[in-house]
Amino acid sequence: MDGSLTTPPTTTLDPPVLEVEDLRTVFLTDAGVVRAVDGVSFRVGAGETLGIVGESGSGKSVTALSLLRLLDEQARIVGGTIRFKGQDVLAMRPAELRAWRGDQAAMVFQDPMTGLNPVLRILRQVTEHIVSHGRMPPAEARQRGVGLLRRMGVAAPERAAASYPHQFSGGMRQRVMLAIGVANDPALLIADEPTTALDVTIQAQILDLLRGLNEEFGTAIVLVSHDLGVIASVCRRVVVMYAGEAVEEAATAEVLADPRHPYAWALVNAVPRLDAPIGARLTSIEGMPPDPLHLPQGCRFEPRCPFKIARCATEHPPMLEVAPGRRARCWVTADGRSLPRPAVPATPAAPAARDAAPPLLEARDLVKHFVLPRRSLFAPAEKVHAVNGVDIALGRGESLGVVGESGCGKSTLARLLTRLHEPTAGSVLFEGRDITHASPAALRPLRPRLQMVFQDPYASLNPRMTVGEILVEPILAHGRAASRQAARERVGELLTTVGLKPGFASRYPHEFSGGQRQRVSIARALALDPAAVVADEPVSALDVNVQAQVLNLMQDLQQRLGLSYLFIAHDLAVVRAFCDRVAVMYLGRIVEEGPAAEIFAAPLHPYTVALTSAIPEPGRQRVVLGGEPPSTLRLPEGCAFRARCPVARAACAEPPPLREVAPGRRAACHFPGDFAPHPTPVRSASLADHQRR
Template identity: 80%
Template sequence: MDGFIPPHALQPVPDVPVLEVKDLHTVFMTDNGPIHAVDGVSFTVGPGETLGIVGESGSGKSVTALSLMRLLEEPARIVGGSITFQGKDVLAMSRSELADWRGDRAAMVFQDPMTGLNPVIRILKQVTEHIVSHGRMKPAAARTRGIELLRRMGVAAPERAAASFPHEFSGGMRQRVMMAIGVANDPALLIADEPTTALDVTIQAQILDLLRGLNEEFGTAIVLISHDLGVIGTVCRRVAVMYAGEVVEEAVTAEVLADPRHPYAWALVNAVPRLDAPTGARLTSIEGTPPDALNPPRGCRFEPRCPFKIARCATDHPPLMEVAPGRRARCWVTADGRSLPRPTLPAAAEAEIPLLAEAPLLEARNVEKHFVLRRPSFMKPGLTVHAVNGVDIALHKRESLGVVGESGCGKSTLARLLTRLHEPTGGSVTFEGQDITHATPAAMRSLRPRLQMVFQDPYASLNPRMTIGDALAEPLLAHGRVPNRKAADERVRELLSTVGLKTSFASRYPHEFSGGQRQRVSIARALALNPSVVVADEPVSALDVNVQAQVLNLMLDLRQRLGLSYLFIAHDLAVVRAFCDRVAVMYLGRVVEEGPADDVLSRPLHPYTVALTSAIPEPGRQRVVLGGEPPSTLRLPRGCAFSARCPIAQPACEERPPLAEVASGRKVACHFPGAFAPRTLSRLETVR
């Protein structure tokens, strides 16, 4: 940073690790007994190194991070092992020493920036707090540095943003502020706990670029925690894979991605959807759940779910042993140095071909939705948010149509318009040949069973006071699909079996399920009334990659078995490629490109689609970094909405391009379709 040299850059780097963890044990004391959340974890991070810690929810990743910073509170306790930072014993530090160390020499960026930021303190004050409290600068100089930090993190108009409150920022902007706070004193160690979970692929790529830049420019040692090996592969040189509180594999990231030596790492690698995978191909997933933390298996903790297990795995707990030079794995199968076989998944039964020649099942024509904000006073008119601005879209029988784009582009609003949870401001919506644009609630009641929706957050969409059985029986009884509660309970058992859940789960409440299980319940509820169309709004965006693979495979199977049509909304293009026949790309409330998923995602024609596909976290993928933010939805630009960020914008873009067909089945809203293509990029390119 200009005028600020990090203390660890002024001195020769000592020949000791920045962070050294040996046999760390963290336990949660409960009434039923101790839960070993972190059970014998060891690793080192040297100066300028990047280490990724990967695993599904409950594997112990976040507890490990909190243990490193000594941020745990009762009933959690560190009961064994050592944590050493630049030769100093962290576990022996006093409270005042910890206060001096945290935020200065070591910092942490948390997963949820909204809970990590104080909602009543302005952004600049929060960024400069650690700079002043650690005596690095006087308040006036700290304010200048704080604004420069925000600029460096990619916050647009940092002088204006500095006076804002957290709720005025998007999720991506709040995460940038958290990054600015974390690096304010240029720490020698930065721990980032799931910093990109549920963010758009473009924002995710920008955050990862920031982490890479800190590591390369200042030699900051980084520990990046994630459930996505693709994210880890773009930033980290080494990776530690965790399962049930243990490190089960540790090696150079590229080696793990190419040839994982532990079955759990093998499953994580193969569960990630890729753009080069064929559409509709099933993903590798591991059924079942992690072991009971109060009563772990006697042998290998992964043995109950392992497809490669041998007899020894059930009785003998494997140590973390060297299975190849520089590689360690906790597995008896690969202990002799052998590799695991490539996945050989049986392909899903071929779905019936979508009936594109027939009339659409669900169609929107020039649909619009504007929200008028409350007037600031009686003398001033209210502001209008232009959420959806003239969208034409059609879903056919037995088709999966993906809708993708950044947050705020209008995807979720479009979903609510098509399901008539919102009434359109303009245009028309037709379902099964019937105009439902302004249908009354009574008229929609008869259509609701055939037009269902799966929401992004299953926990928020399920009543916490109702058992799963009651939640699934409610629509059956309300629509008169069953004669009595006994018949409803029988149908509930069928639905739970259909989505791969035990029938005994009907008596449980939502909080007793994992995220993936709750999403299966939401899918079961959507299927209860035998719909013809299911609108799925970001159904897998916040799930672990293994659970994501399970849910996607389930939805593919249900499509084939029940002949469903899906409108699938997502910001992850690789997920859309794995699931959808066609895709529509939205930007600022409009569709800018539409066509077969294979064509659009492998050969994009609109510059915005090029940027989206380049942002997918796959090692070696060339990146197009878009500058700036999307225009405000309060005042739409007159011409092309993307022109302010477009790398090939020209005077002709002052007029808005129509969504025109440029090839059979391909539509693009661009004056120069295909002029900016991935094959023209030879390096990381920042545009506008």
């Protein structure tokens, strides 16, 4: 399971498990007919892995749902064919569909919490398909169900089988969904964004499971994702979708090395690279996909394409063979030519060394415990130990990244530093002033200087207010404009600053895309001229192109306005591309801190080694951690990472201090650097290798 993509597909002469020809799916809306999937064709052979990649709204998830005829009522398949081992899926009667789904073809959905029944125990849900399809009697099915949970890496499967979905983490729930999907050994498994918003370690484990299913059982897999790194680590072939169409289809290694459609080119080059200079700009394409109700006459990507020619505006290109086994929907590459390499970004100036000047924002031995409600009158009170003695400092004009698995305390730390939570112990200093226990009245004049960008822009923007009203409110509340008219003029400047049109001020949040809403959140944070911005997962759920746009915007604003960022993320490649320094958190503590380039080149703490090895890149040597982080209700004695550490020793029974082990490098480990394998990417398929050429 090395993730190599150099082996060519072996299914050329075999009958395909899945054959899709000219699939057309529409949504019937009051405004008109939306062509969500418009003429998509592909084949998946036995034991083959196919990726479908594209940004939100490209039609990839609708394609996946169409394959199993799981569409909502307003959706219709109006053309094309879907054949499973020669059988026409679109001609199946309801009884035939029920017998086929979950038995020969199965699907793993994006959100396991909504995909699992919250009132049924886990084992009941895993065995339901086994019994209903008559594979075995209930008693044997229960044994198989426990075995499937064990095979999927669920700890203590006998106990987990009696649990409910809400008692599992996101990664564990996704494992349960995989166990349900493969319960009857299907010939075809469709996985729709199975790793979106998961930690990098959990994501790597899920991808390992998918590769294992493909290799061990010969399961044909269709993996839907907006992340090319995820696709590259599992799939040998890829279909790139844009505006409802397939715009390129080829071996994954070929698309990564030499994309033949400008949109695929943009996706490949928008992915953050581990070998790029710190602070280098990401390649991105501005603009939005076309309105599905009013599609352009020519190429649908033409308004955003940097390589367009006159023909692209008037003639809609078909899927053309641009090389043996490769197809692309592009007039520019129709004669077989390659697209030019992106310009090599200039190496940015190295971040200035921090001098003896006091930091802008600082935490000293910061602690936060949350007391849980008593389960009964006589039960002891329990505490969640969210943050457990954090020392961290953000310099002026600096970008400091904070990374770690879910539950490690990153978001709680952000709320402590911005004083949305009051610390249990320790202190917080901003611009040299102790704000640990400052009253709301004392904090009010400081709020404009210390702003926060939240993870979910839709939840943090009032849906009943226009964007203009959202931005005007803090300006007037803090007296930053003499009149409402002056405040509205300031709103126009802010929207222009973040790359939006001033006219958008009259729109409501639901009228924007995810990337545009995040730009509005950034505009709101900038409205009061802050010195520091705490950004909590600002790009975690964005497509790679939109992610690149937002990161480039934040870099531009930092250079123009001298901002300092505390940047929280679980995507290590993003942190590597954006941040000067990195702090790694585990169970409420910082276990390693140092310059970003040095942390990723030579991590010192075993946990950091495991995190960096889990970045989805073909051929990376994976360091598999056993189990999940310990409970935050009862902290372990000694080193918190000891139970999962590959090199734990007797000395780890004592908690290691966070100490300086090299100039500018701190690590909380008794044996820093003793466990540091250096993964080497597979050169023929690596994103980083392509971008170095």
